[in-house]
Amino acid sequence: MSAELIQDQSIGNIGNDYSQYGFQDKEDYIFKSGRGLTEEIVRKISSMKNEPEWMLKYRLRALSIFLKKPMPKWGNCGLLDSIDFENIFYFVRSSERSEKNWDDVPEGIKQTFDRLGIPEAERKFLAGVTAQYESEVVYHSIREDLLAQGVIFLDMDTALREHEDIIRKHFGTVIPAADNKFSALNSAVWSGGSFVWVPEGIRVEIPLQAYFRINAENMGQFERTLIIAEPGSYVHYIEGCTAPTYSTDSLHSAVVELIAKPGSHIRYTTIQNWSKNVYNLVTKRAVAHADSKVEWVDGNLGSKLTMKYPAIHLVGERAHGEVLSIAFAGEDQHQDAGAKMVHAAPNTTSMIVSKSISKNGGRTSYRGLVKVHPNCPGSKSNVKCDALLLDEKSRSDTYPTMEIDEKDVTIEHEATVSKVGEEQLFYLMSRGLTQDEATAMIINGFFEPFTKELPLEYAVELNRLIQLEMSGSVG
Amino acid sequence: MTAKQPILSVQNLHAKVEDKEILKGVDLEIFPGEVHAIMGRNGSGKSTLSYTLMGHPRYVVTEGKILFKGVDITEMTPDERARSGLALAFQYPVAIPGVSVSNFVRASVNAVRGKDVPIKEFRAELKDQMKKLGVANEFLGRYINDGFSGGEKKRLEILQLALLKPALAVLDETDSGLDIDALKTVSEGINNLSNPETAILLITHYQRILNYVEPQFVHVFQDGRIVKSGGGELSKELEARGYDWVSQELTPSGVS
Numbered sequence: 084m085s086a087e088l089i090q091d092q093s094i095g096n097i098g099n100d101y102s103q104y105g106f107q108d109k110e111d112y113i114f115k116s117g118r119g120l121t122e123e124i125v126r127k128i129s130s131m132k133n134e135p136e137w138m139l140k141y142r143l144r145a146l147s148i149f150l151k152k153p154m155p156k157w158g159n160c161g162l163l164d165s166i167d168f169e170n171i172f173y174f175v176r177s178s179e180r181s182e183k184n185w186d187d188v189p190e191g192i193k194q195t196f197d198r199l200g201i202p203e204a205e206r207k208f209l210a211g212v213t214a215q216y217e218s219e220v221v222y223h224s225i226r227e228d229l230l231a232q233g234v235i236f237l238d239m240d241t242a243l244r245e246h247e248d249i250i251r252k253h254f255g256t257v258i259p260a261a262d263n264k265f266s267a268l269n270s271a272v273w274s275g276g277s278f279v280w281v282p283e284g285i286r287v288e289i290p291l292q293a294y295f296r297i298n299a300e301n302m303g304q305f306e307r308t309l310i311i312a313e314p315g316s317y318v319h320y321i322e323g324c325t326a327p328t329y330s331t332d333s334l335h336s337a338v339v340e341l342i343a344k345p346g347s348h349i350r351y352t353t354i355q356n357w358s359k360n361v362y363n364l365v366t367k368r369a370v371a372h373a374d375s376k377v378e379w380v381d382g383n384l385g386s387k388l389t390m391k392y393p394a395i396h397l398v399g400e401r402a403h404g405e406v407l408s409i410a411f412a413g414e415d416q417h418q419d420a421g422a423k424m425v426h427a428a429p430n431t432t433s434m435i436v437s438k439s440i441s442k443n444g445g446r447t448s449y450r451g452l453v454k455v456h457p458n459c460p461g462s463k464s465n466v467k468c469d470a471l472l473l474d475e476k477s478r479s480d481t482y483p484t485m486e487i488d489e490k491d492v493t494i495e496h497e498a499t500v501s502k503v504g505e506e507q508l509f510y511l512m513s514r515g516l517t518q519d520e521a522t523a524m525i526i527n528g529f530f531e532p533f534t535k536e537l538p539l540e541y542a543v544e545l546n547r548l549i550q551l552e553m554s555g556s557v558g
Numbered sequence: 559m560t561a562k563q564p565i566l567s568v569q570n571l572h573a574k575v576e577d578k579e580i581l582k583g584v585d586l587e588i589f590p591g592e593v594h595a596i597m598g599r600n601g602s603g604k605s606t607l608s609y610t611l612m613g614h615p616r617y618v619v620t621e622g623k624i625l626f627k628g629v630d631i632t633e634m635t636p637d638e639r640a641r642s643g644l645a646l647a648f649q650y651p652v653a654i655p656g657v658s659v660s661n662f663v664r665a666s667v668n669a670v671r672g673k674d675v676p677i678k679e680f681r682a683e684l685k686d687q688m689k690k691l692g693v694a695n696e697f698l699g700r701y702i703n704d705g706f707s708g709g710e711k712k713r714l715e716i717l718q719l720a721l722l723k724p725a726l727a728v729l730d731e732t733d734s735g736l737d738i739d740a741l742k743t744v745s746e747g748i749n750n751l752s753n754p755e756t757a758i759l760l761i762t763h764y765q766r767i768l769n770y771v772e773p774q775f776v777h778v779f780q781d782g783r784i785v786k787s788g789g790g791e792l793s794k795e796l797e798a799r800g801y802d803w804v805s806q807e808l809t810p811s812g813v814s
Contacts, residue, residue: 505616506652511662512636513612513646514718515669521637524665528656528701 104199105328105358108191108298112217114176118301119169122146125271128174132240132274135247145260145270152264155390158450159417162388166362171303171334173272175217181238188214188222196222199325201294208540210289211236215306216296218274229287234318235280236291239307242278249280253309257340257368257396266366269305269338276306276337281316281347290319290352290538297326297333297361308339312347312375319350321541325385328358332387335361341369343377345399350378354541356548357385359416365391373399373428380536381408383418384548392450394423397431404433409533411549412445412477421450421482426492430461437468438530441477450482453494460491468498471529473522523550563628564589565726565757566611570622573610580606582782583622588726591754595768595793596761598779599801604761605649607779608730612646613639627725641670645724647715649731653704660684660698663718670722687720691747708735716747727751728759733767745770765797778804 114131116124125146129139154163182188185202196202196214205212211225213236220238229236235246243250260270277293297304312318326333335357343349349369357363363386369377379393395404406422424433439447449468470479481498503525511521527534527546534542566588573581580603588594598604610617611624613636623632631639654662663684668674675683688697691713703711712732719727729748733741748771752758760771768776768790776792777784778801786792786804796804 504652507654509612509614509636510648510652511654511666513640513648514662514666514722515637515640516665517637517669518635520665520669524657524662525654528654531656 101328101358104325104356106198107327107329108195110299111191112175112177112299113179114174115299116172116174118172120146120149120171120173120268120272124173128272128274131174131176132243134243137251138243141255141260142271142273145267148261149264149267149271152261152267154264158390158419158448159388162362162417163390166332166334170331171301172299173303173305174274175299175302176219177217177298178219178221181213181220181223181241183222183224185222185224192216192221195296195298196294199294199296204292204540208289208538209292210287211291213238213277213293214296215275215293215304217298217302218304220275225291232285233282234285234287235278237278239276239278239309240274246278246280249311250278250309253311253340253342255340257342257370258338258366263366265336265364266338269307269336269366272303273305273307273338275304276308276339277310277320278308279310279318279320281312281318283313284315285313286317287319288317290321293320293322295322295324295335297335297357300327300329301331301333302326303334303336306337308337309342310340310349310351311342312344312349314344315346316344317348319352321352321354321538323354323356325356326358326361329360331360333361335363335365335386337365337367339365339367341367341377343369343371343375343402345373346375347372348376350380351393352380352382352537352541354382354537354545355385355389359385359387359413361386363389363391365389367391367393369393369395369404371395371397371399371402371404374401375399376403376405378405378407379422380533381406381420382533382545383408383410383420384545386418387415388417388419390419392421392423392452394425395433396425396427397433398427400428400430402428402431404431406435406437407533407536408437409530410437410439410447412439412441412447414443414445417446417448419448419450421448421452423452424454424464425452426455426459426462426464426489429459431459432463434464435466435468436532437466438471438533439469439479440471440473440526440529441479442473444474444476444478446478446480448480448482449498452484452486453496454486455489455492455494457488459489462489462491463493464495466496469529470498470500471526472500472502519550562589564625565627566759567625568611568622569625571607571610571619571624572621573606573617573619575606575617579620580617580782581610584783586777586784588757588759590725590757591752592775593752593758593771593773594760594775594777595773596759596777596779596784597763597765597793597796600763602779603782604763604779605730606782608646608728608761611728612636612644637669640722641672643725645719645722645727647712647719647727647729647732649734651703651711651715653706654702655704657702658699659702659714662702663721666718667721683721687717690750691717691720692743693717709737709740712736712740712744713747716744719751720747724751724756726757726759728761730761731763732760733762733764741767742770765793768793780804780808
């Protein structure tokens with residue numbers, strides 16, 4: 084049944100465009116920082132949030148690291164070097180506080196999220212929602228039963244006030260500020276994001292969701308997310324992202340840290356559909372303890388440049404990590420995505436499945452690392468990268484790195500590049516489907532291993548997005 | 559019979575593939591209720607005819623035209639032809655990984671019928687046809703032709719035709735690669751497609767399938783065109799005497 088529903092919805096929606104997401108709201112903010120990054124702005128962010136002294140120090144230290152660190156000398160250097168850090172707004176407060184009641188959210192913002200279908204999604208199939216608009220979360224809710232079980236799901240600013248001890252103990256332990264230039268930037272100016280803590284043995288069966296919206300031009304969004312799954316617990320967290328279409332660039336640079344304690348299971352799903360003027364430079368990393376399982380399900384459709392390599396450090400015996408990602412690059416887009424698996428304990432296993440599609444001169448890159456430390460016998464890793472090119476001017480590259488310092492391992496790597504076949508198109512068209520419908524069907528099929536891992540509503544949405552990307556693009 | 563309009567009228571059809579002329583003046587008329595067979599050696603251009611009828615973009619018509627239900631479809635795209643009631647069962651149906659049979663068949667039926675068939679109605683119809691063709695339920699969840707055996711592919715082709723109910727079904731070497739049991743089932747499926755309003759064009763190398771699907775008209779295809787036409791008995795003669803006999807018969811009249 085579910086598969087048929089997906090089909091129905093995708094077929095009926097050809098010809099839509101990003102205008103559903105690309106609209107702009109009038110700026111009506113409580114506070115908007117000046118352009119550019121200074122110590123003063125970092126202090127202002129911290130004081131406006133009434134943060135403890137240690138966090139201010141953490142931010143200031145991160146700022147000095149950011150200023151000292153050179154830009155990465157890999158990836159798409161041309162695009163990276165064109166980021167004008169002095170032209171970005173680093174902090175925008177759009178609402179006095181995060182509301183628990185949807186009706187209390189400021190009218191303009193509420194309309195925005197209504198248009199994006201967020202409250203509807205919450206009613207239908209979510210256990211909790213946060214909605215972040217610019218720098219801060221404007222709406223947040225969690226189901227009563229989860230609250231009663233002790234599950235914490237808060238925006239990070241509130242979590243720092245209400246659970247300072249847990250945050251202080253874990254914040255920045257998975258991704259230190261000095262990890263890379265953009266994690267340093269995030270650590271200096273972070274705002275918003277989610278904090279999730281699942282008590283021992285509790286399974287949160289339906290997903291928690293965060294929705295991130297950038298509205299202002301030249302905005303920088305730097306959310307910070309930390310998820311801790313106590314032993315034997317389970318949680319599925321989903322995030323979605325959109326922004327208006329502007330002629331100048333915005334920057335999204337998040338840091339996401341996951342801690343999977345023994346025997347726990349975290350699944351983290353992203354559907355990134357930023358407008359094509361957003362730099363999406365995100366650091367995501369998980370630590371997986373013994374017998375735990377971490378999955379990154381990562382969908383990259385939008386943005387100008389995405390550089391993102393979700394990582395899993397398998398530090399406990401028999402820990403298992405999976406990264407399942409798709410990337411879709413159209414004109415003037417570069418999706419440089421991949422995964423990192425670090426095997427640091429015996430009998431750990433990992434799987435990476437990466438699927439990418441390039442069209443209209445778009446570029447996709449798979450960049451991945453599989454590392455097995457010494458004394459980790461029985462480690463197994465399987466990497467599979469498939470790229471589909473829709474025309475001659477598009478491009479796909481694979482940069483796999485393997486660092487194996489242990490003999491008793493099983494490592495498999497497989498990569499393919501293919502084109503949408505003329506015979507496939509002819510076959511589908513000879514059964515009545517138009518060229519666009521046929522192409523979208525082939526692409527949906529190519530992404531199916533990814534789509535089937537999504538909750539139904541997301542799978543429908545993703546197929547619809549693909550349809551929209553494909554309409555009128557062929558022939 | 560001539561009072562009726564032909565479903566298909568192919569007139570002096572020439573077609574090339576990558577600058578090589580393959581069809582060299584095909585003339586063919588098919589009326590409602592008729593079953594035609596085109597027989598010929600491998601390489602005679604039979605499959606090119608089926609692809610050209612369906613509008614494969616690499617098969618370029620250089621001369622002549624194809625009228626379908628009185629409308630010139632020579633310039634139409636394959637999906638337009640499909641929606642006007644033409645269907646082709648492929649000799650080598652391609653695999654499309656990740657797309658389930660049920661999704662595809664439903665999309666296809668909706669596209670060809672020009673309306674969304676209610677899901678219950680569609681399911682009932684599908685189940686009924688699957689039963690007739692001896693197709694198992696698990697078929698629906700599999701990806702199109704992906705990992706299918708030769709027999710499974712052909713059954714899926716016939717299943718689709720049964721649901722699409724085309725005015726003209728062209729079957730390209732549907733009998734190839736089938737064992738005798740599969741051949742019987744598939745032939746029965748083909749016979750079920752036939753009714754007074756529709757027509758069937760079988761393209762085949764062997765006479766074997768014609769024991770089960772009996773054509774009223776048999777055409778011999780050679781060097782890109784029809785060189786001889788006759789009734790059902792012609793296929794048996796071909797089986798007994800081979801294709802050389804036709805060639806020899808033609809040579810004196812100047813066709814090499």
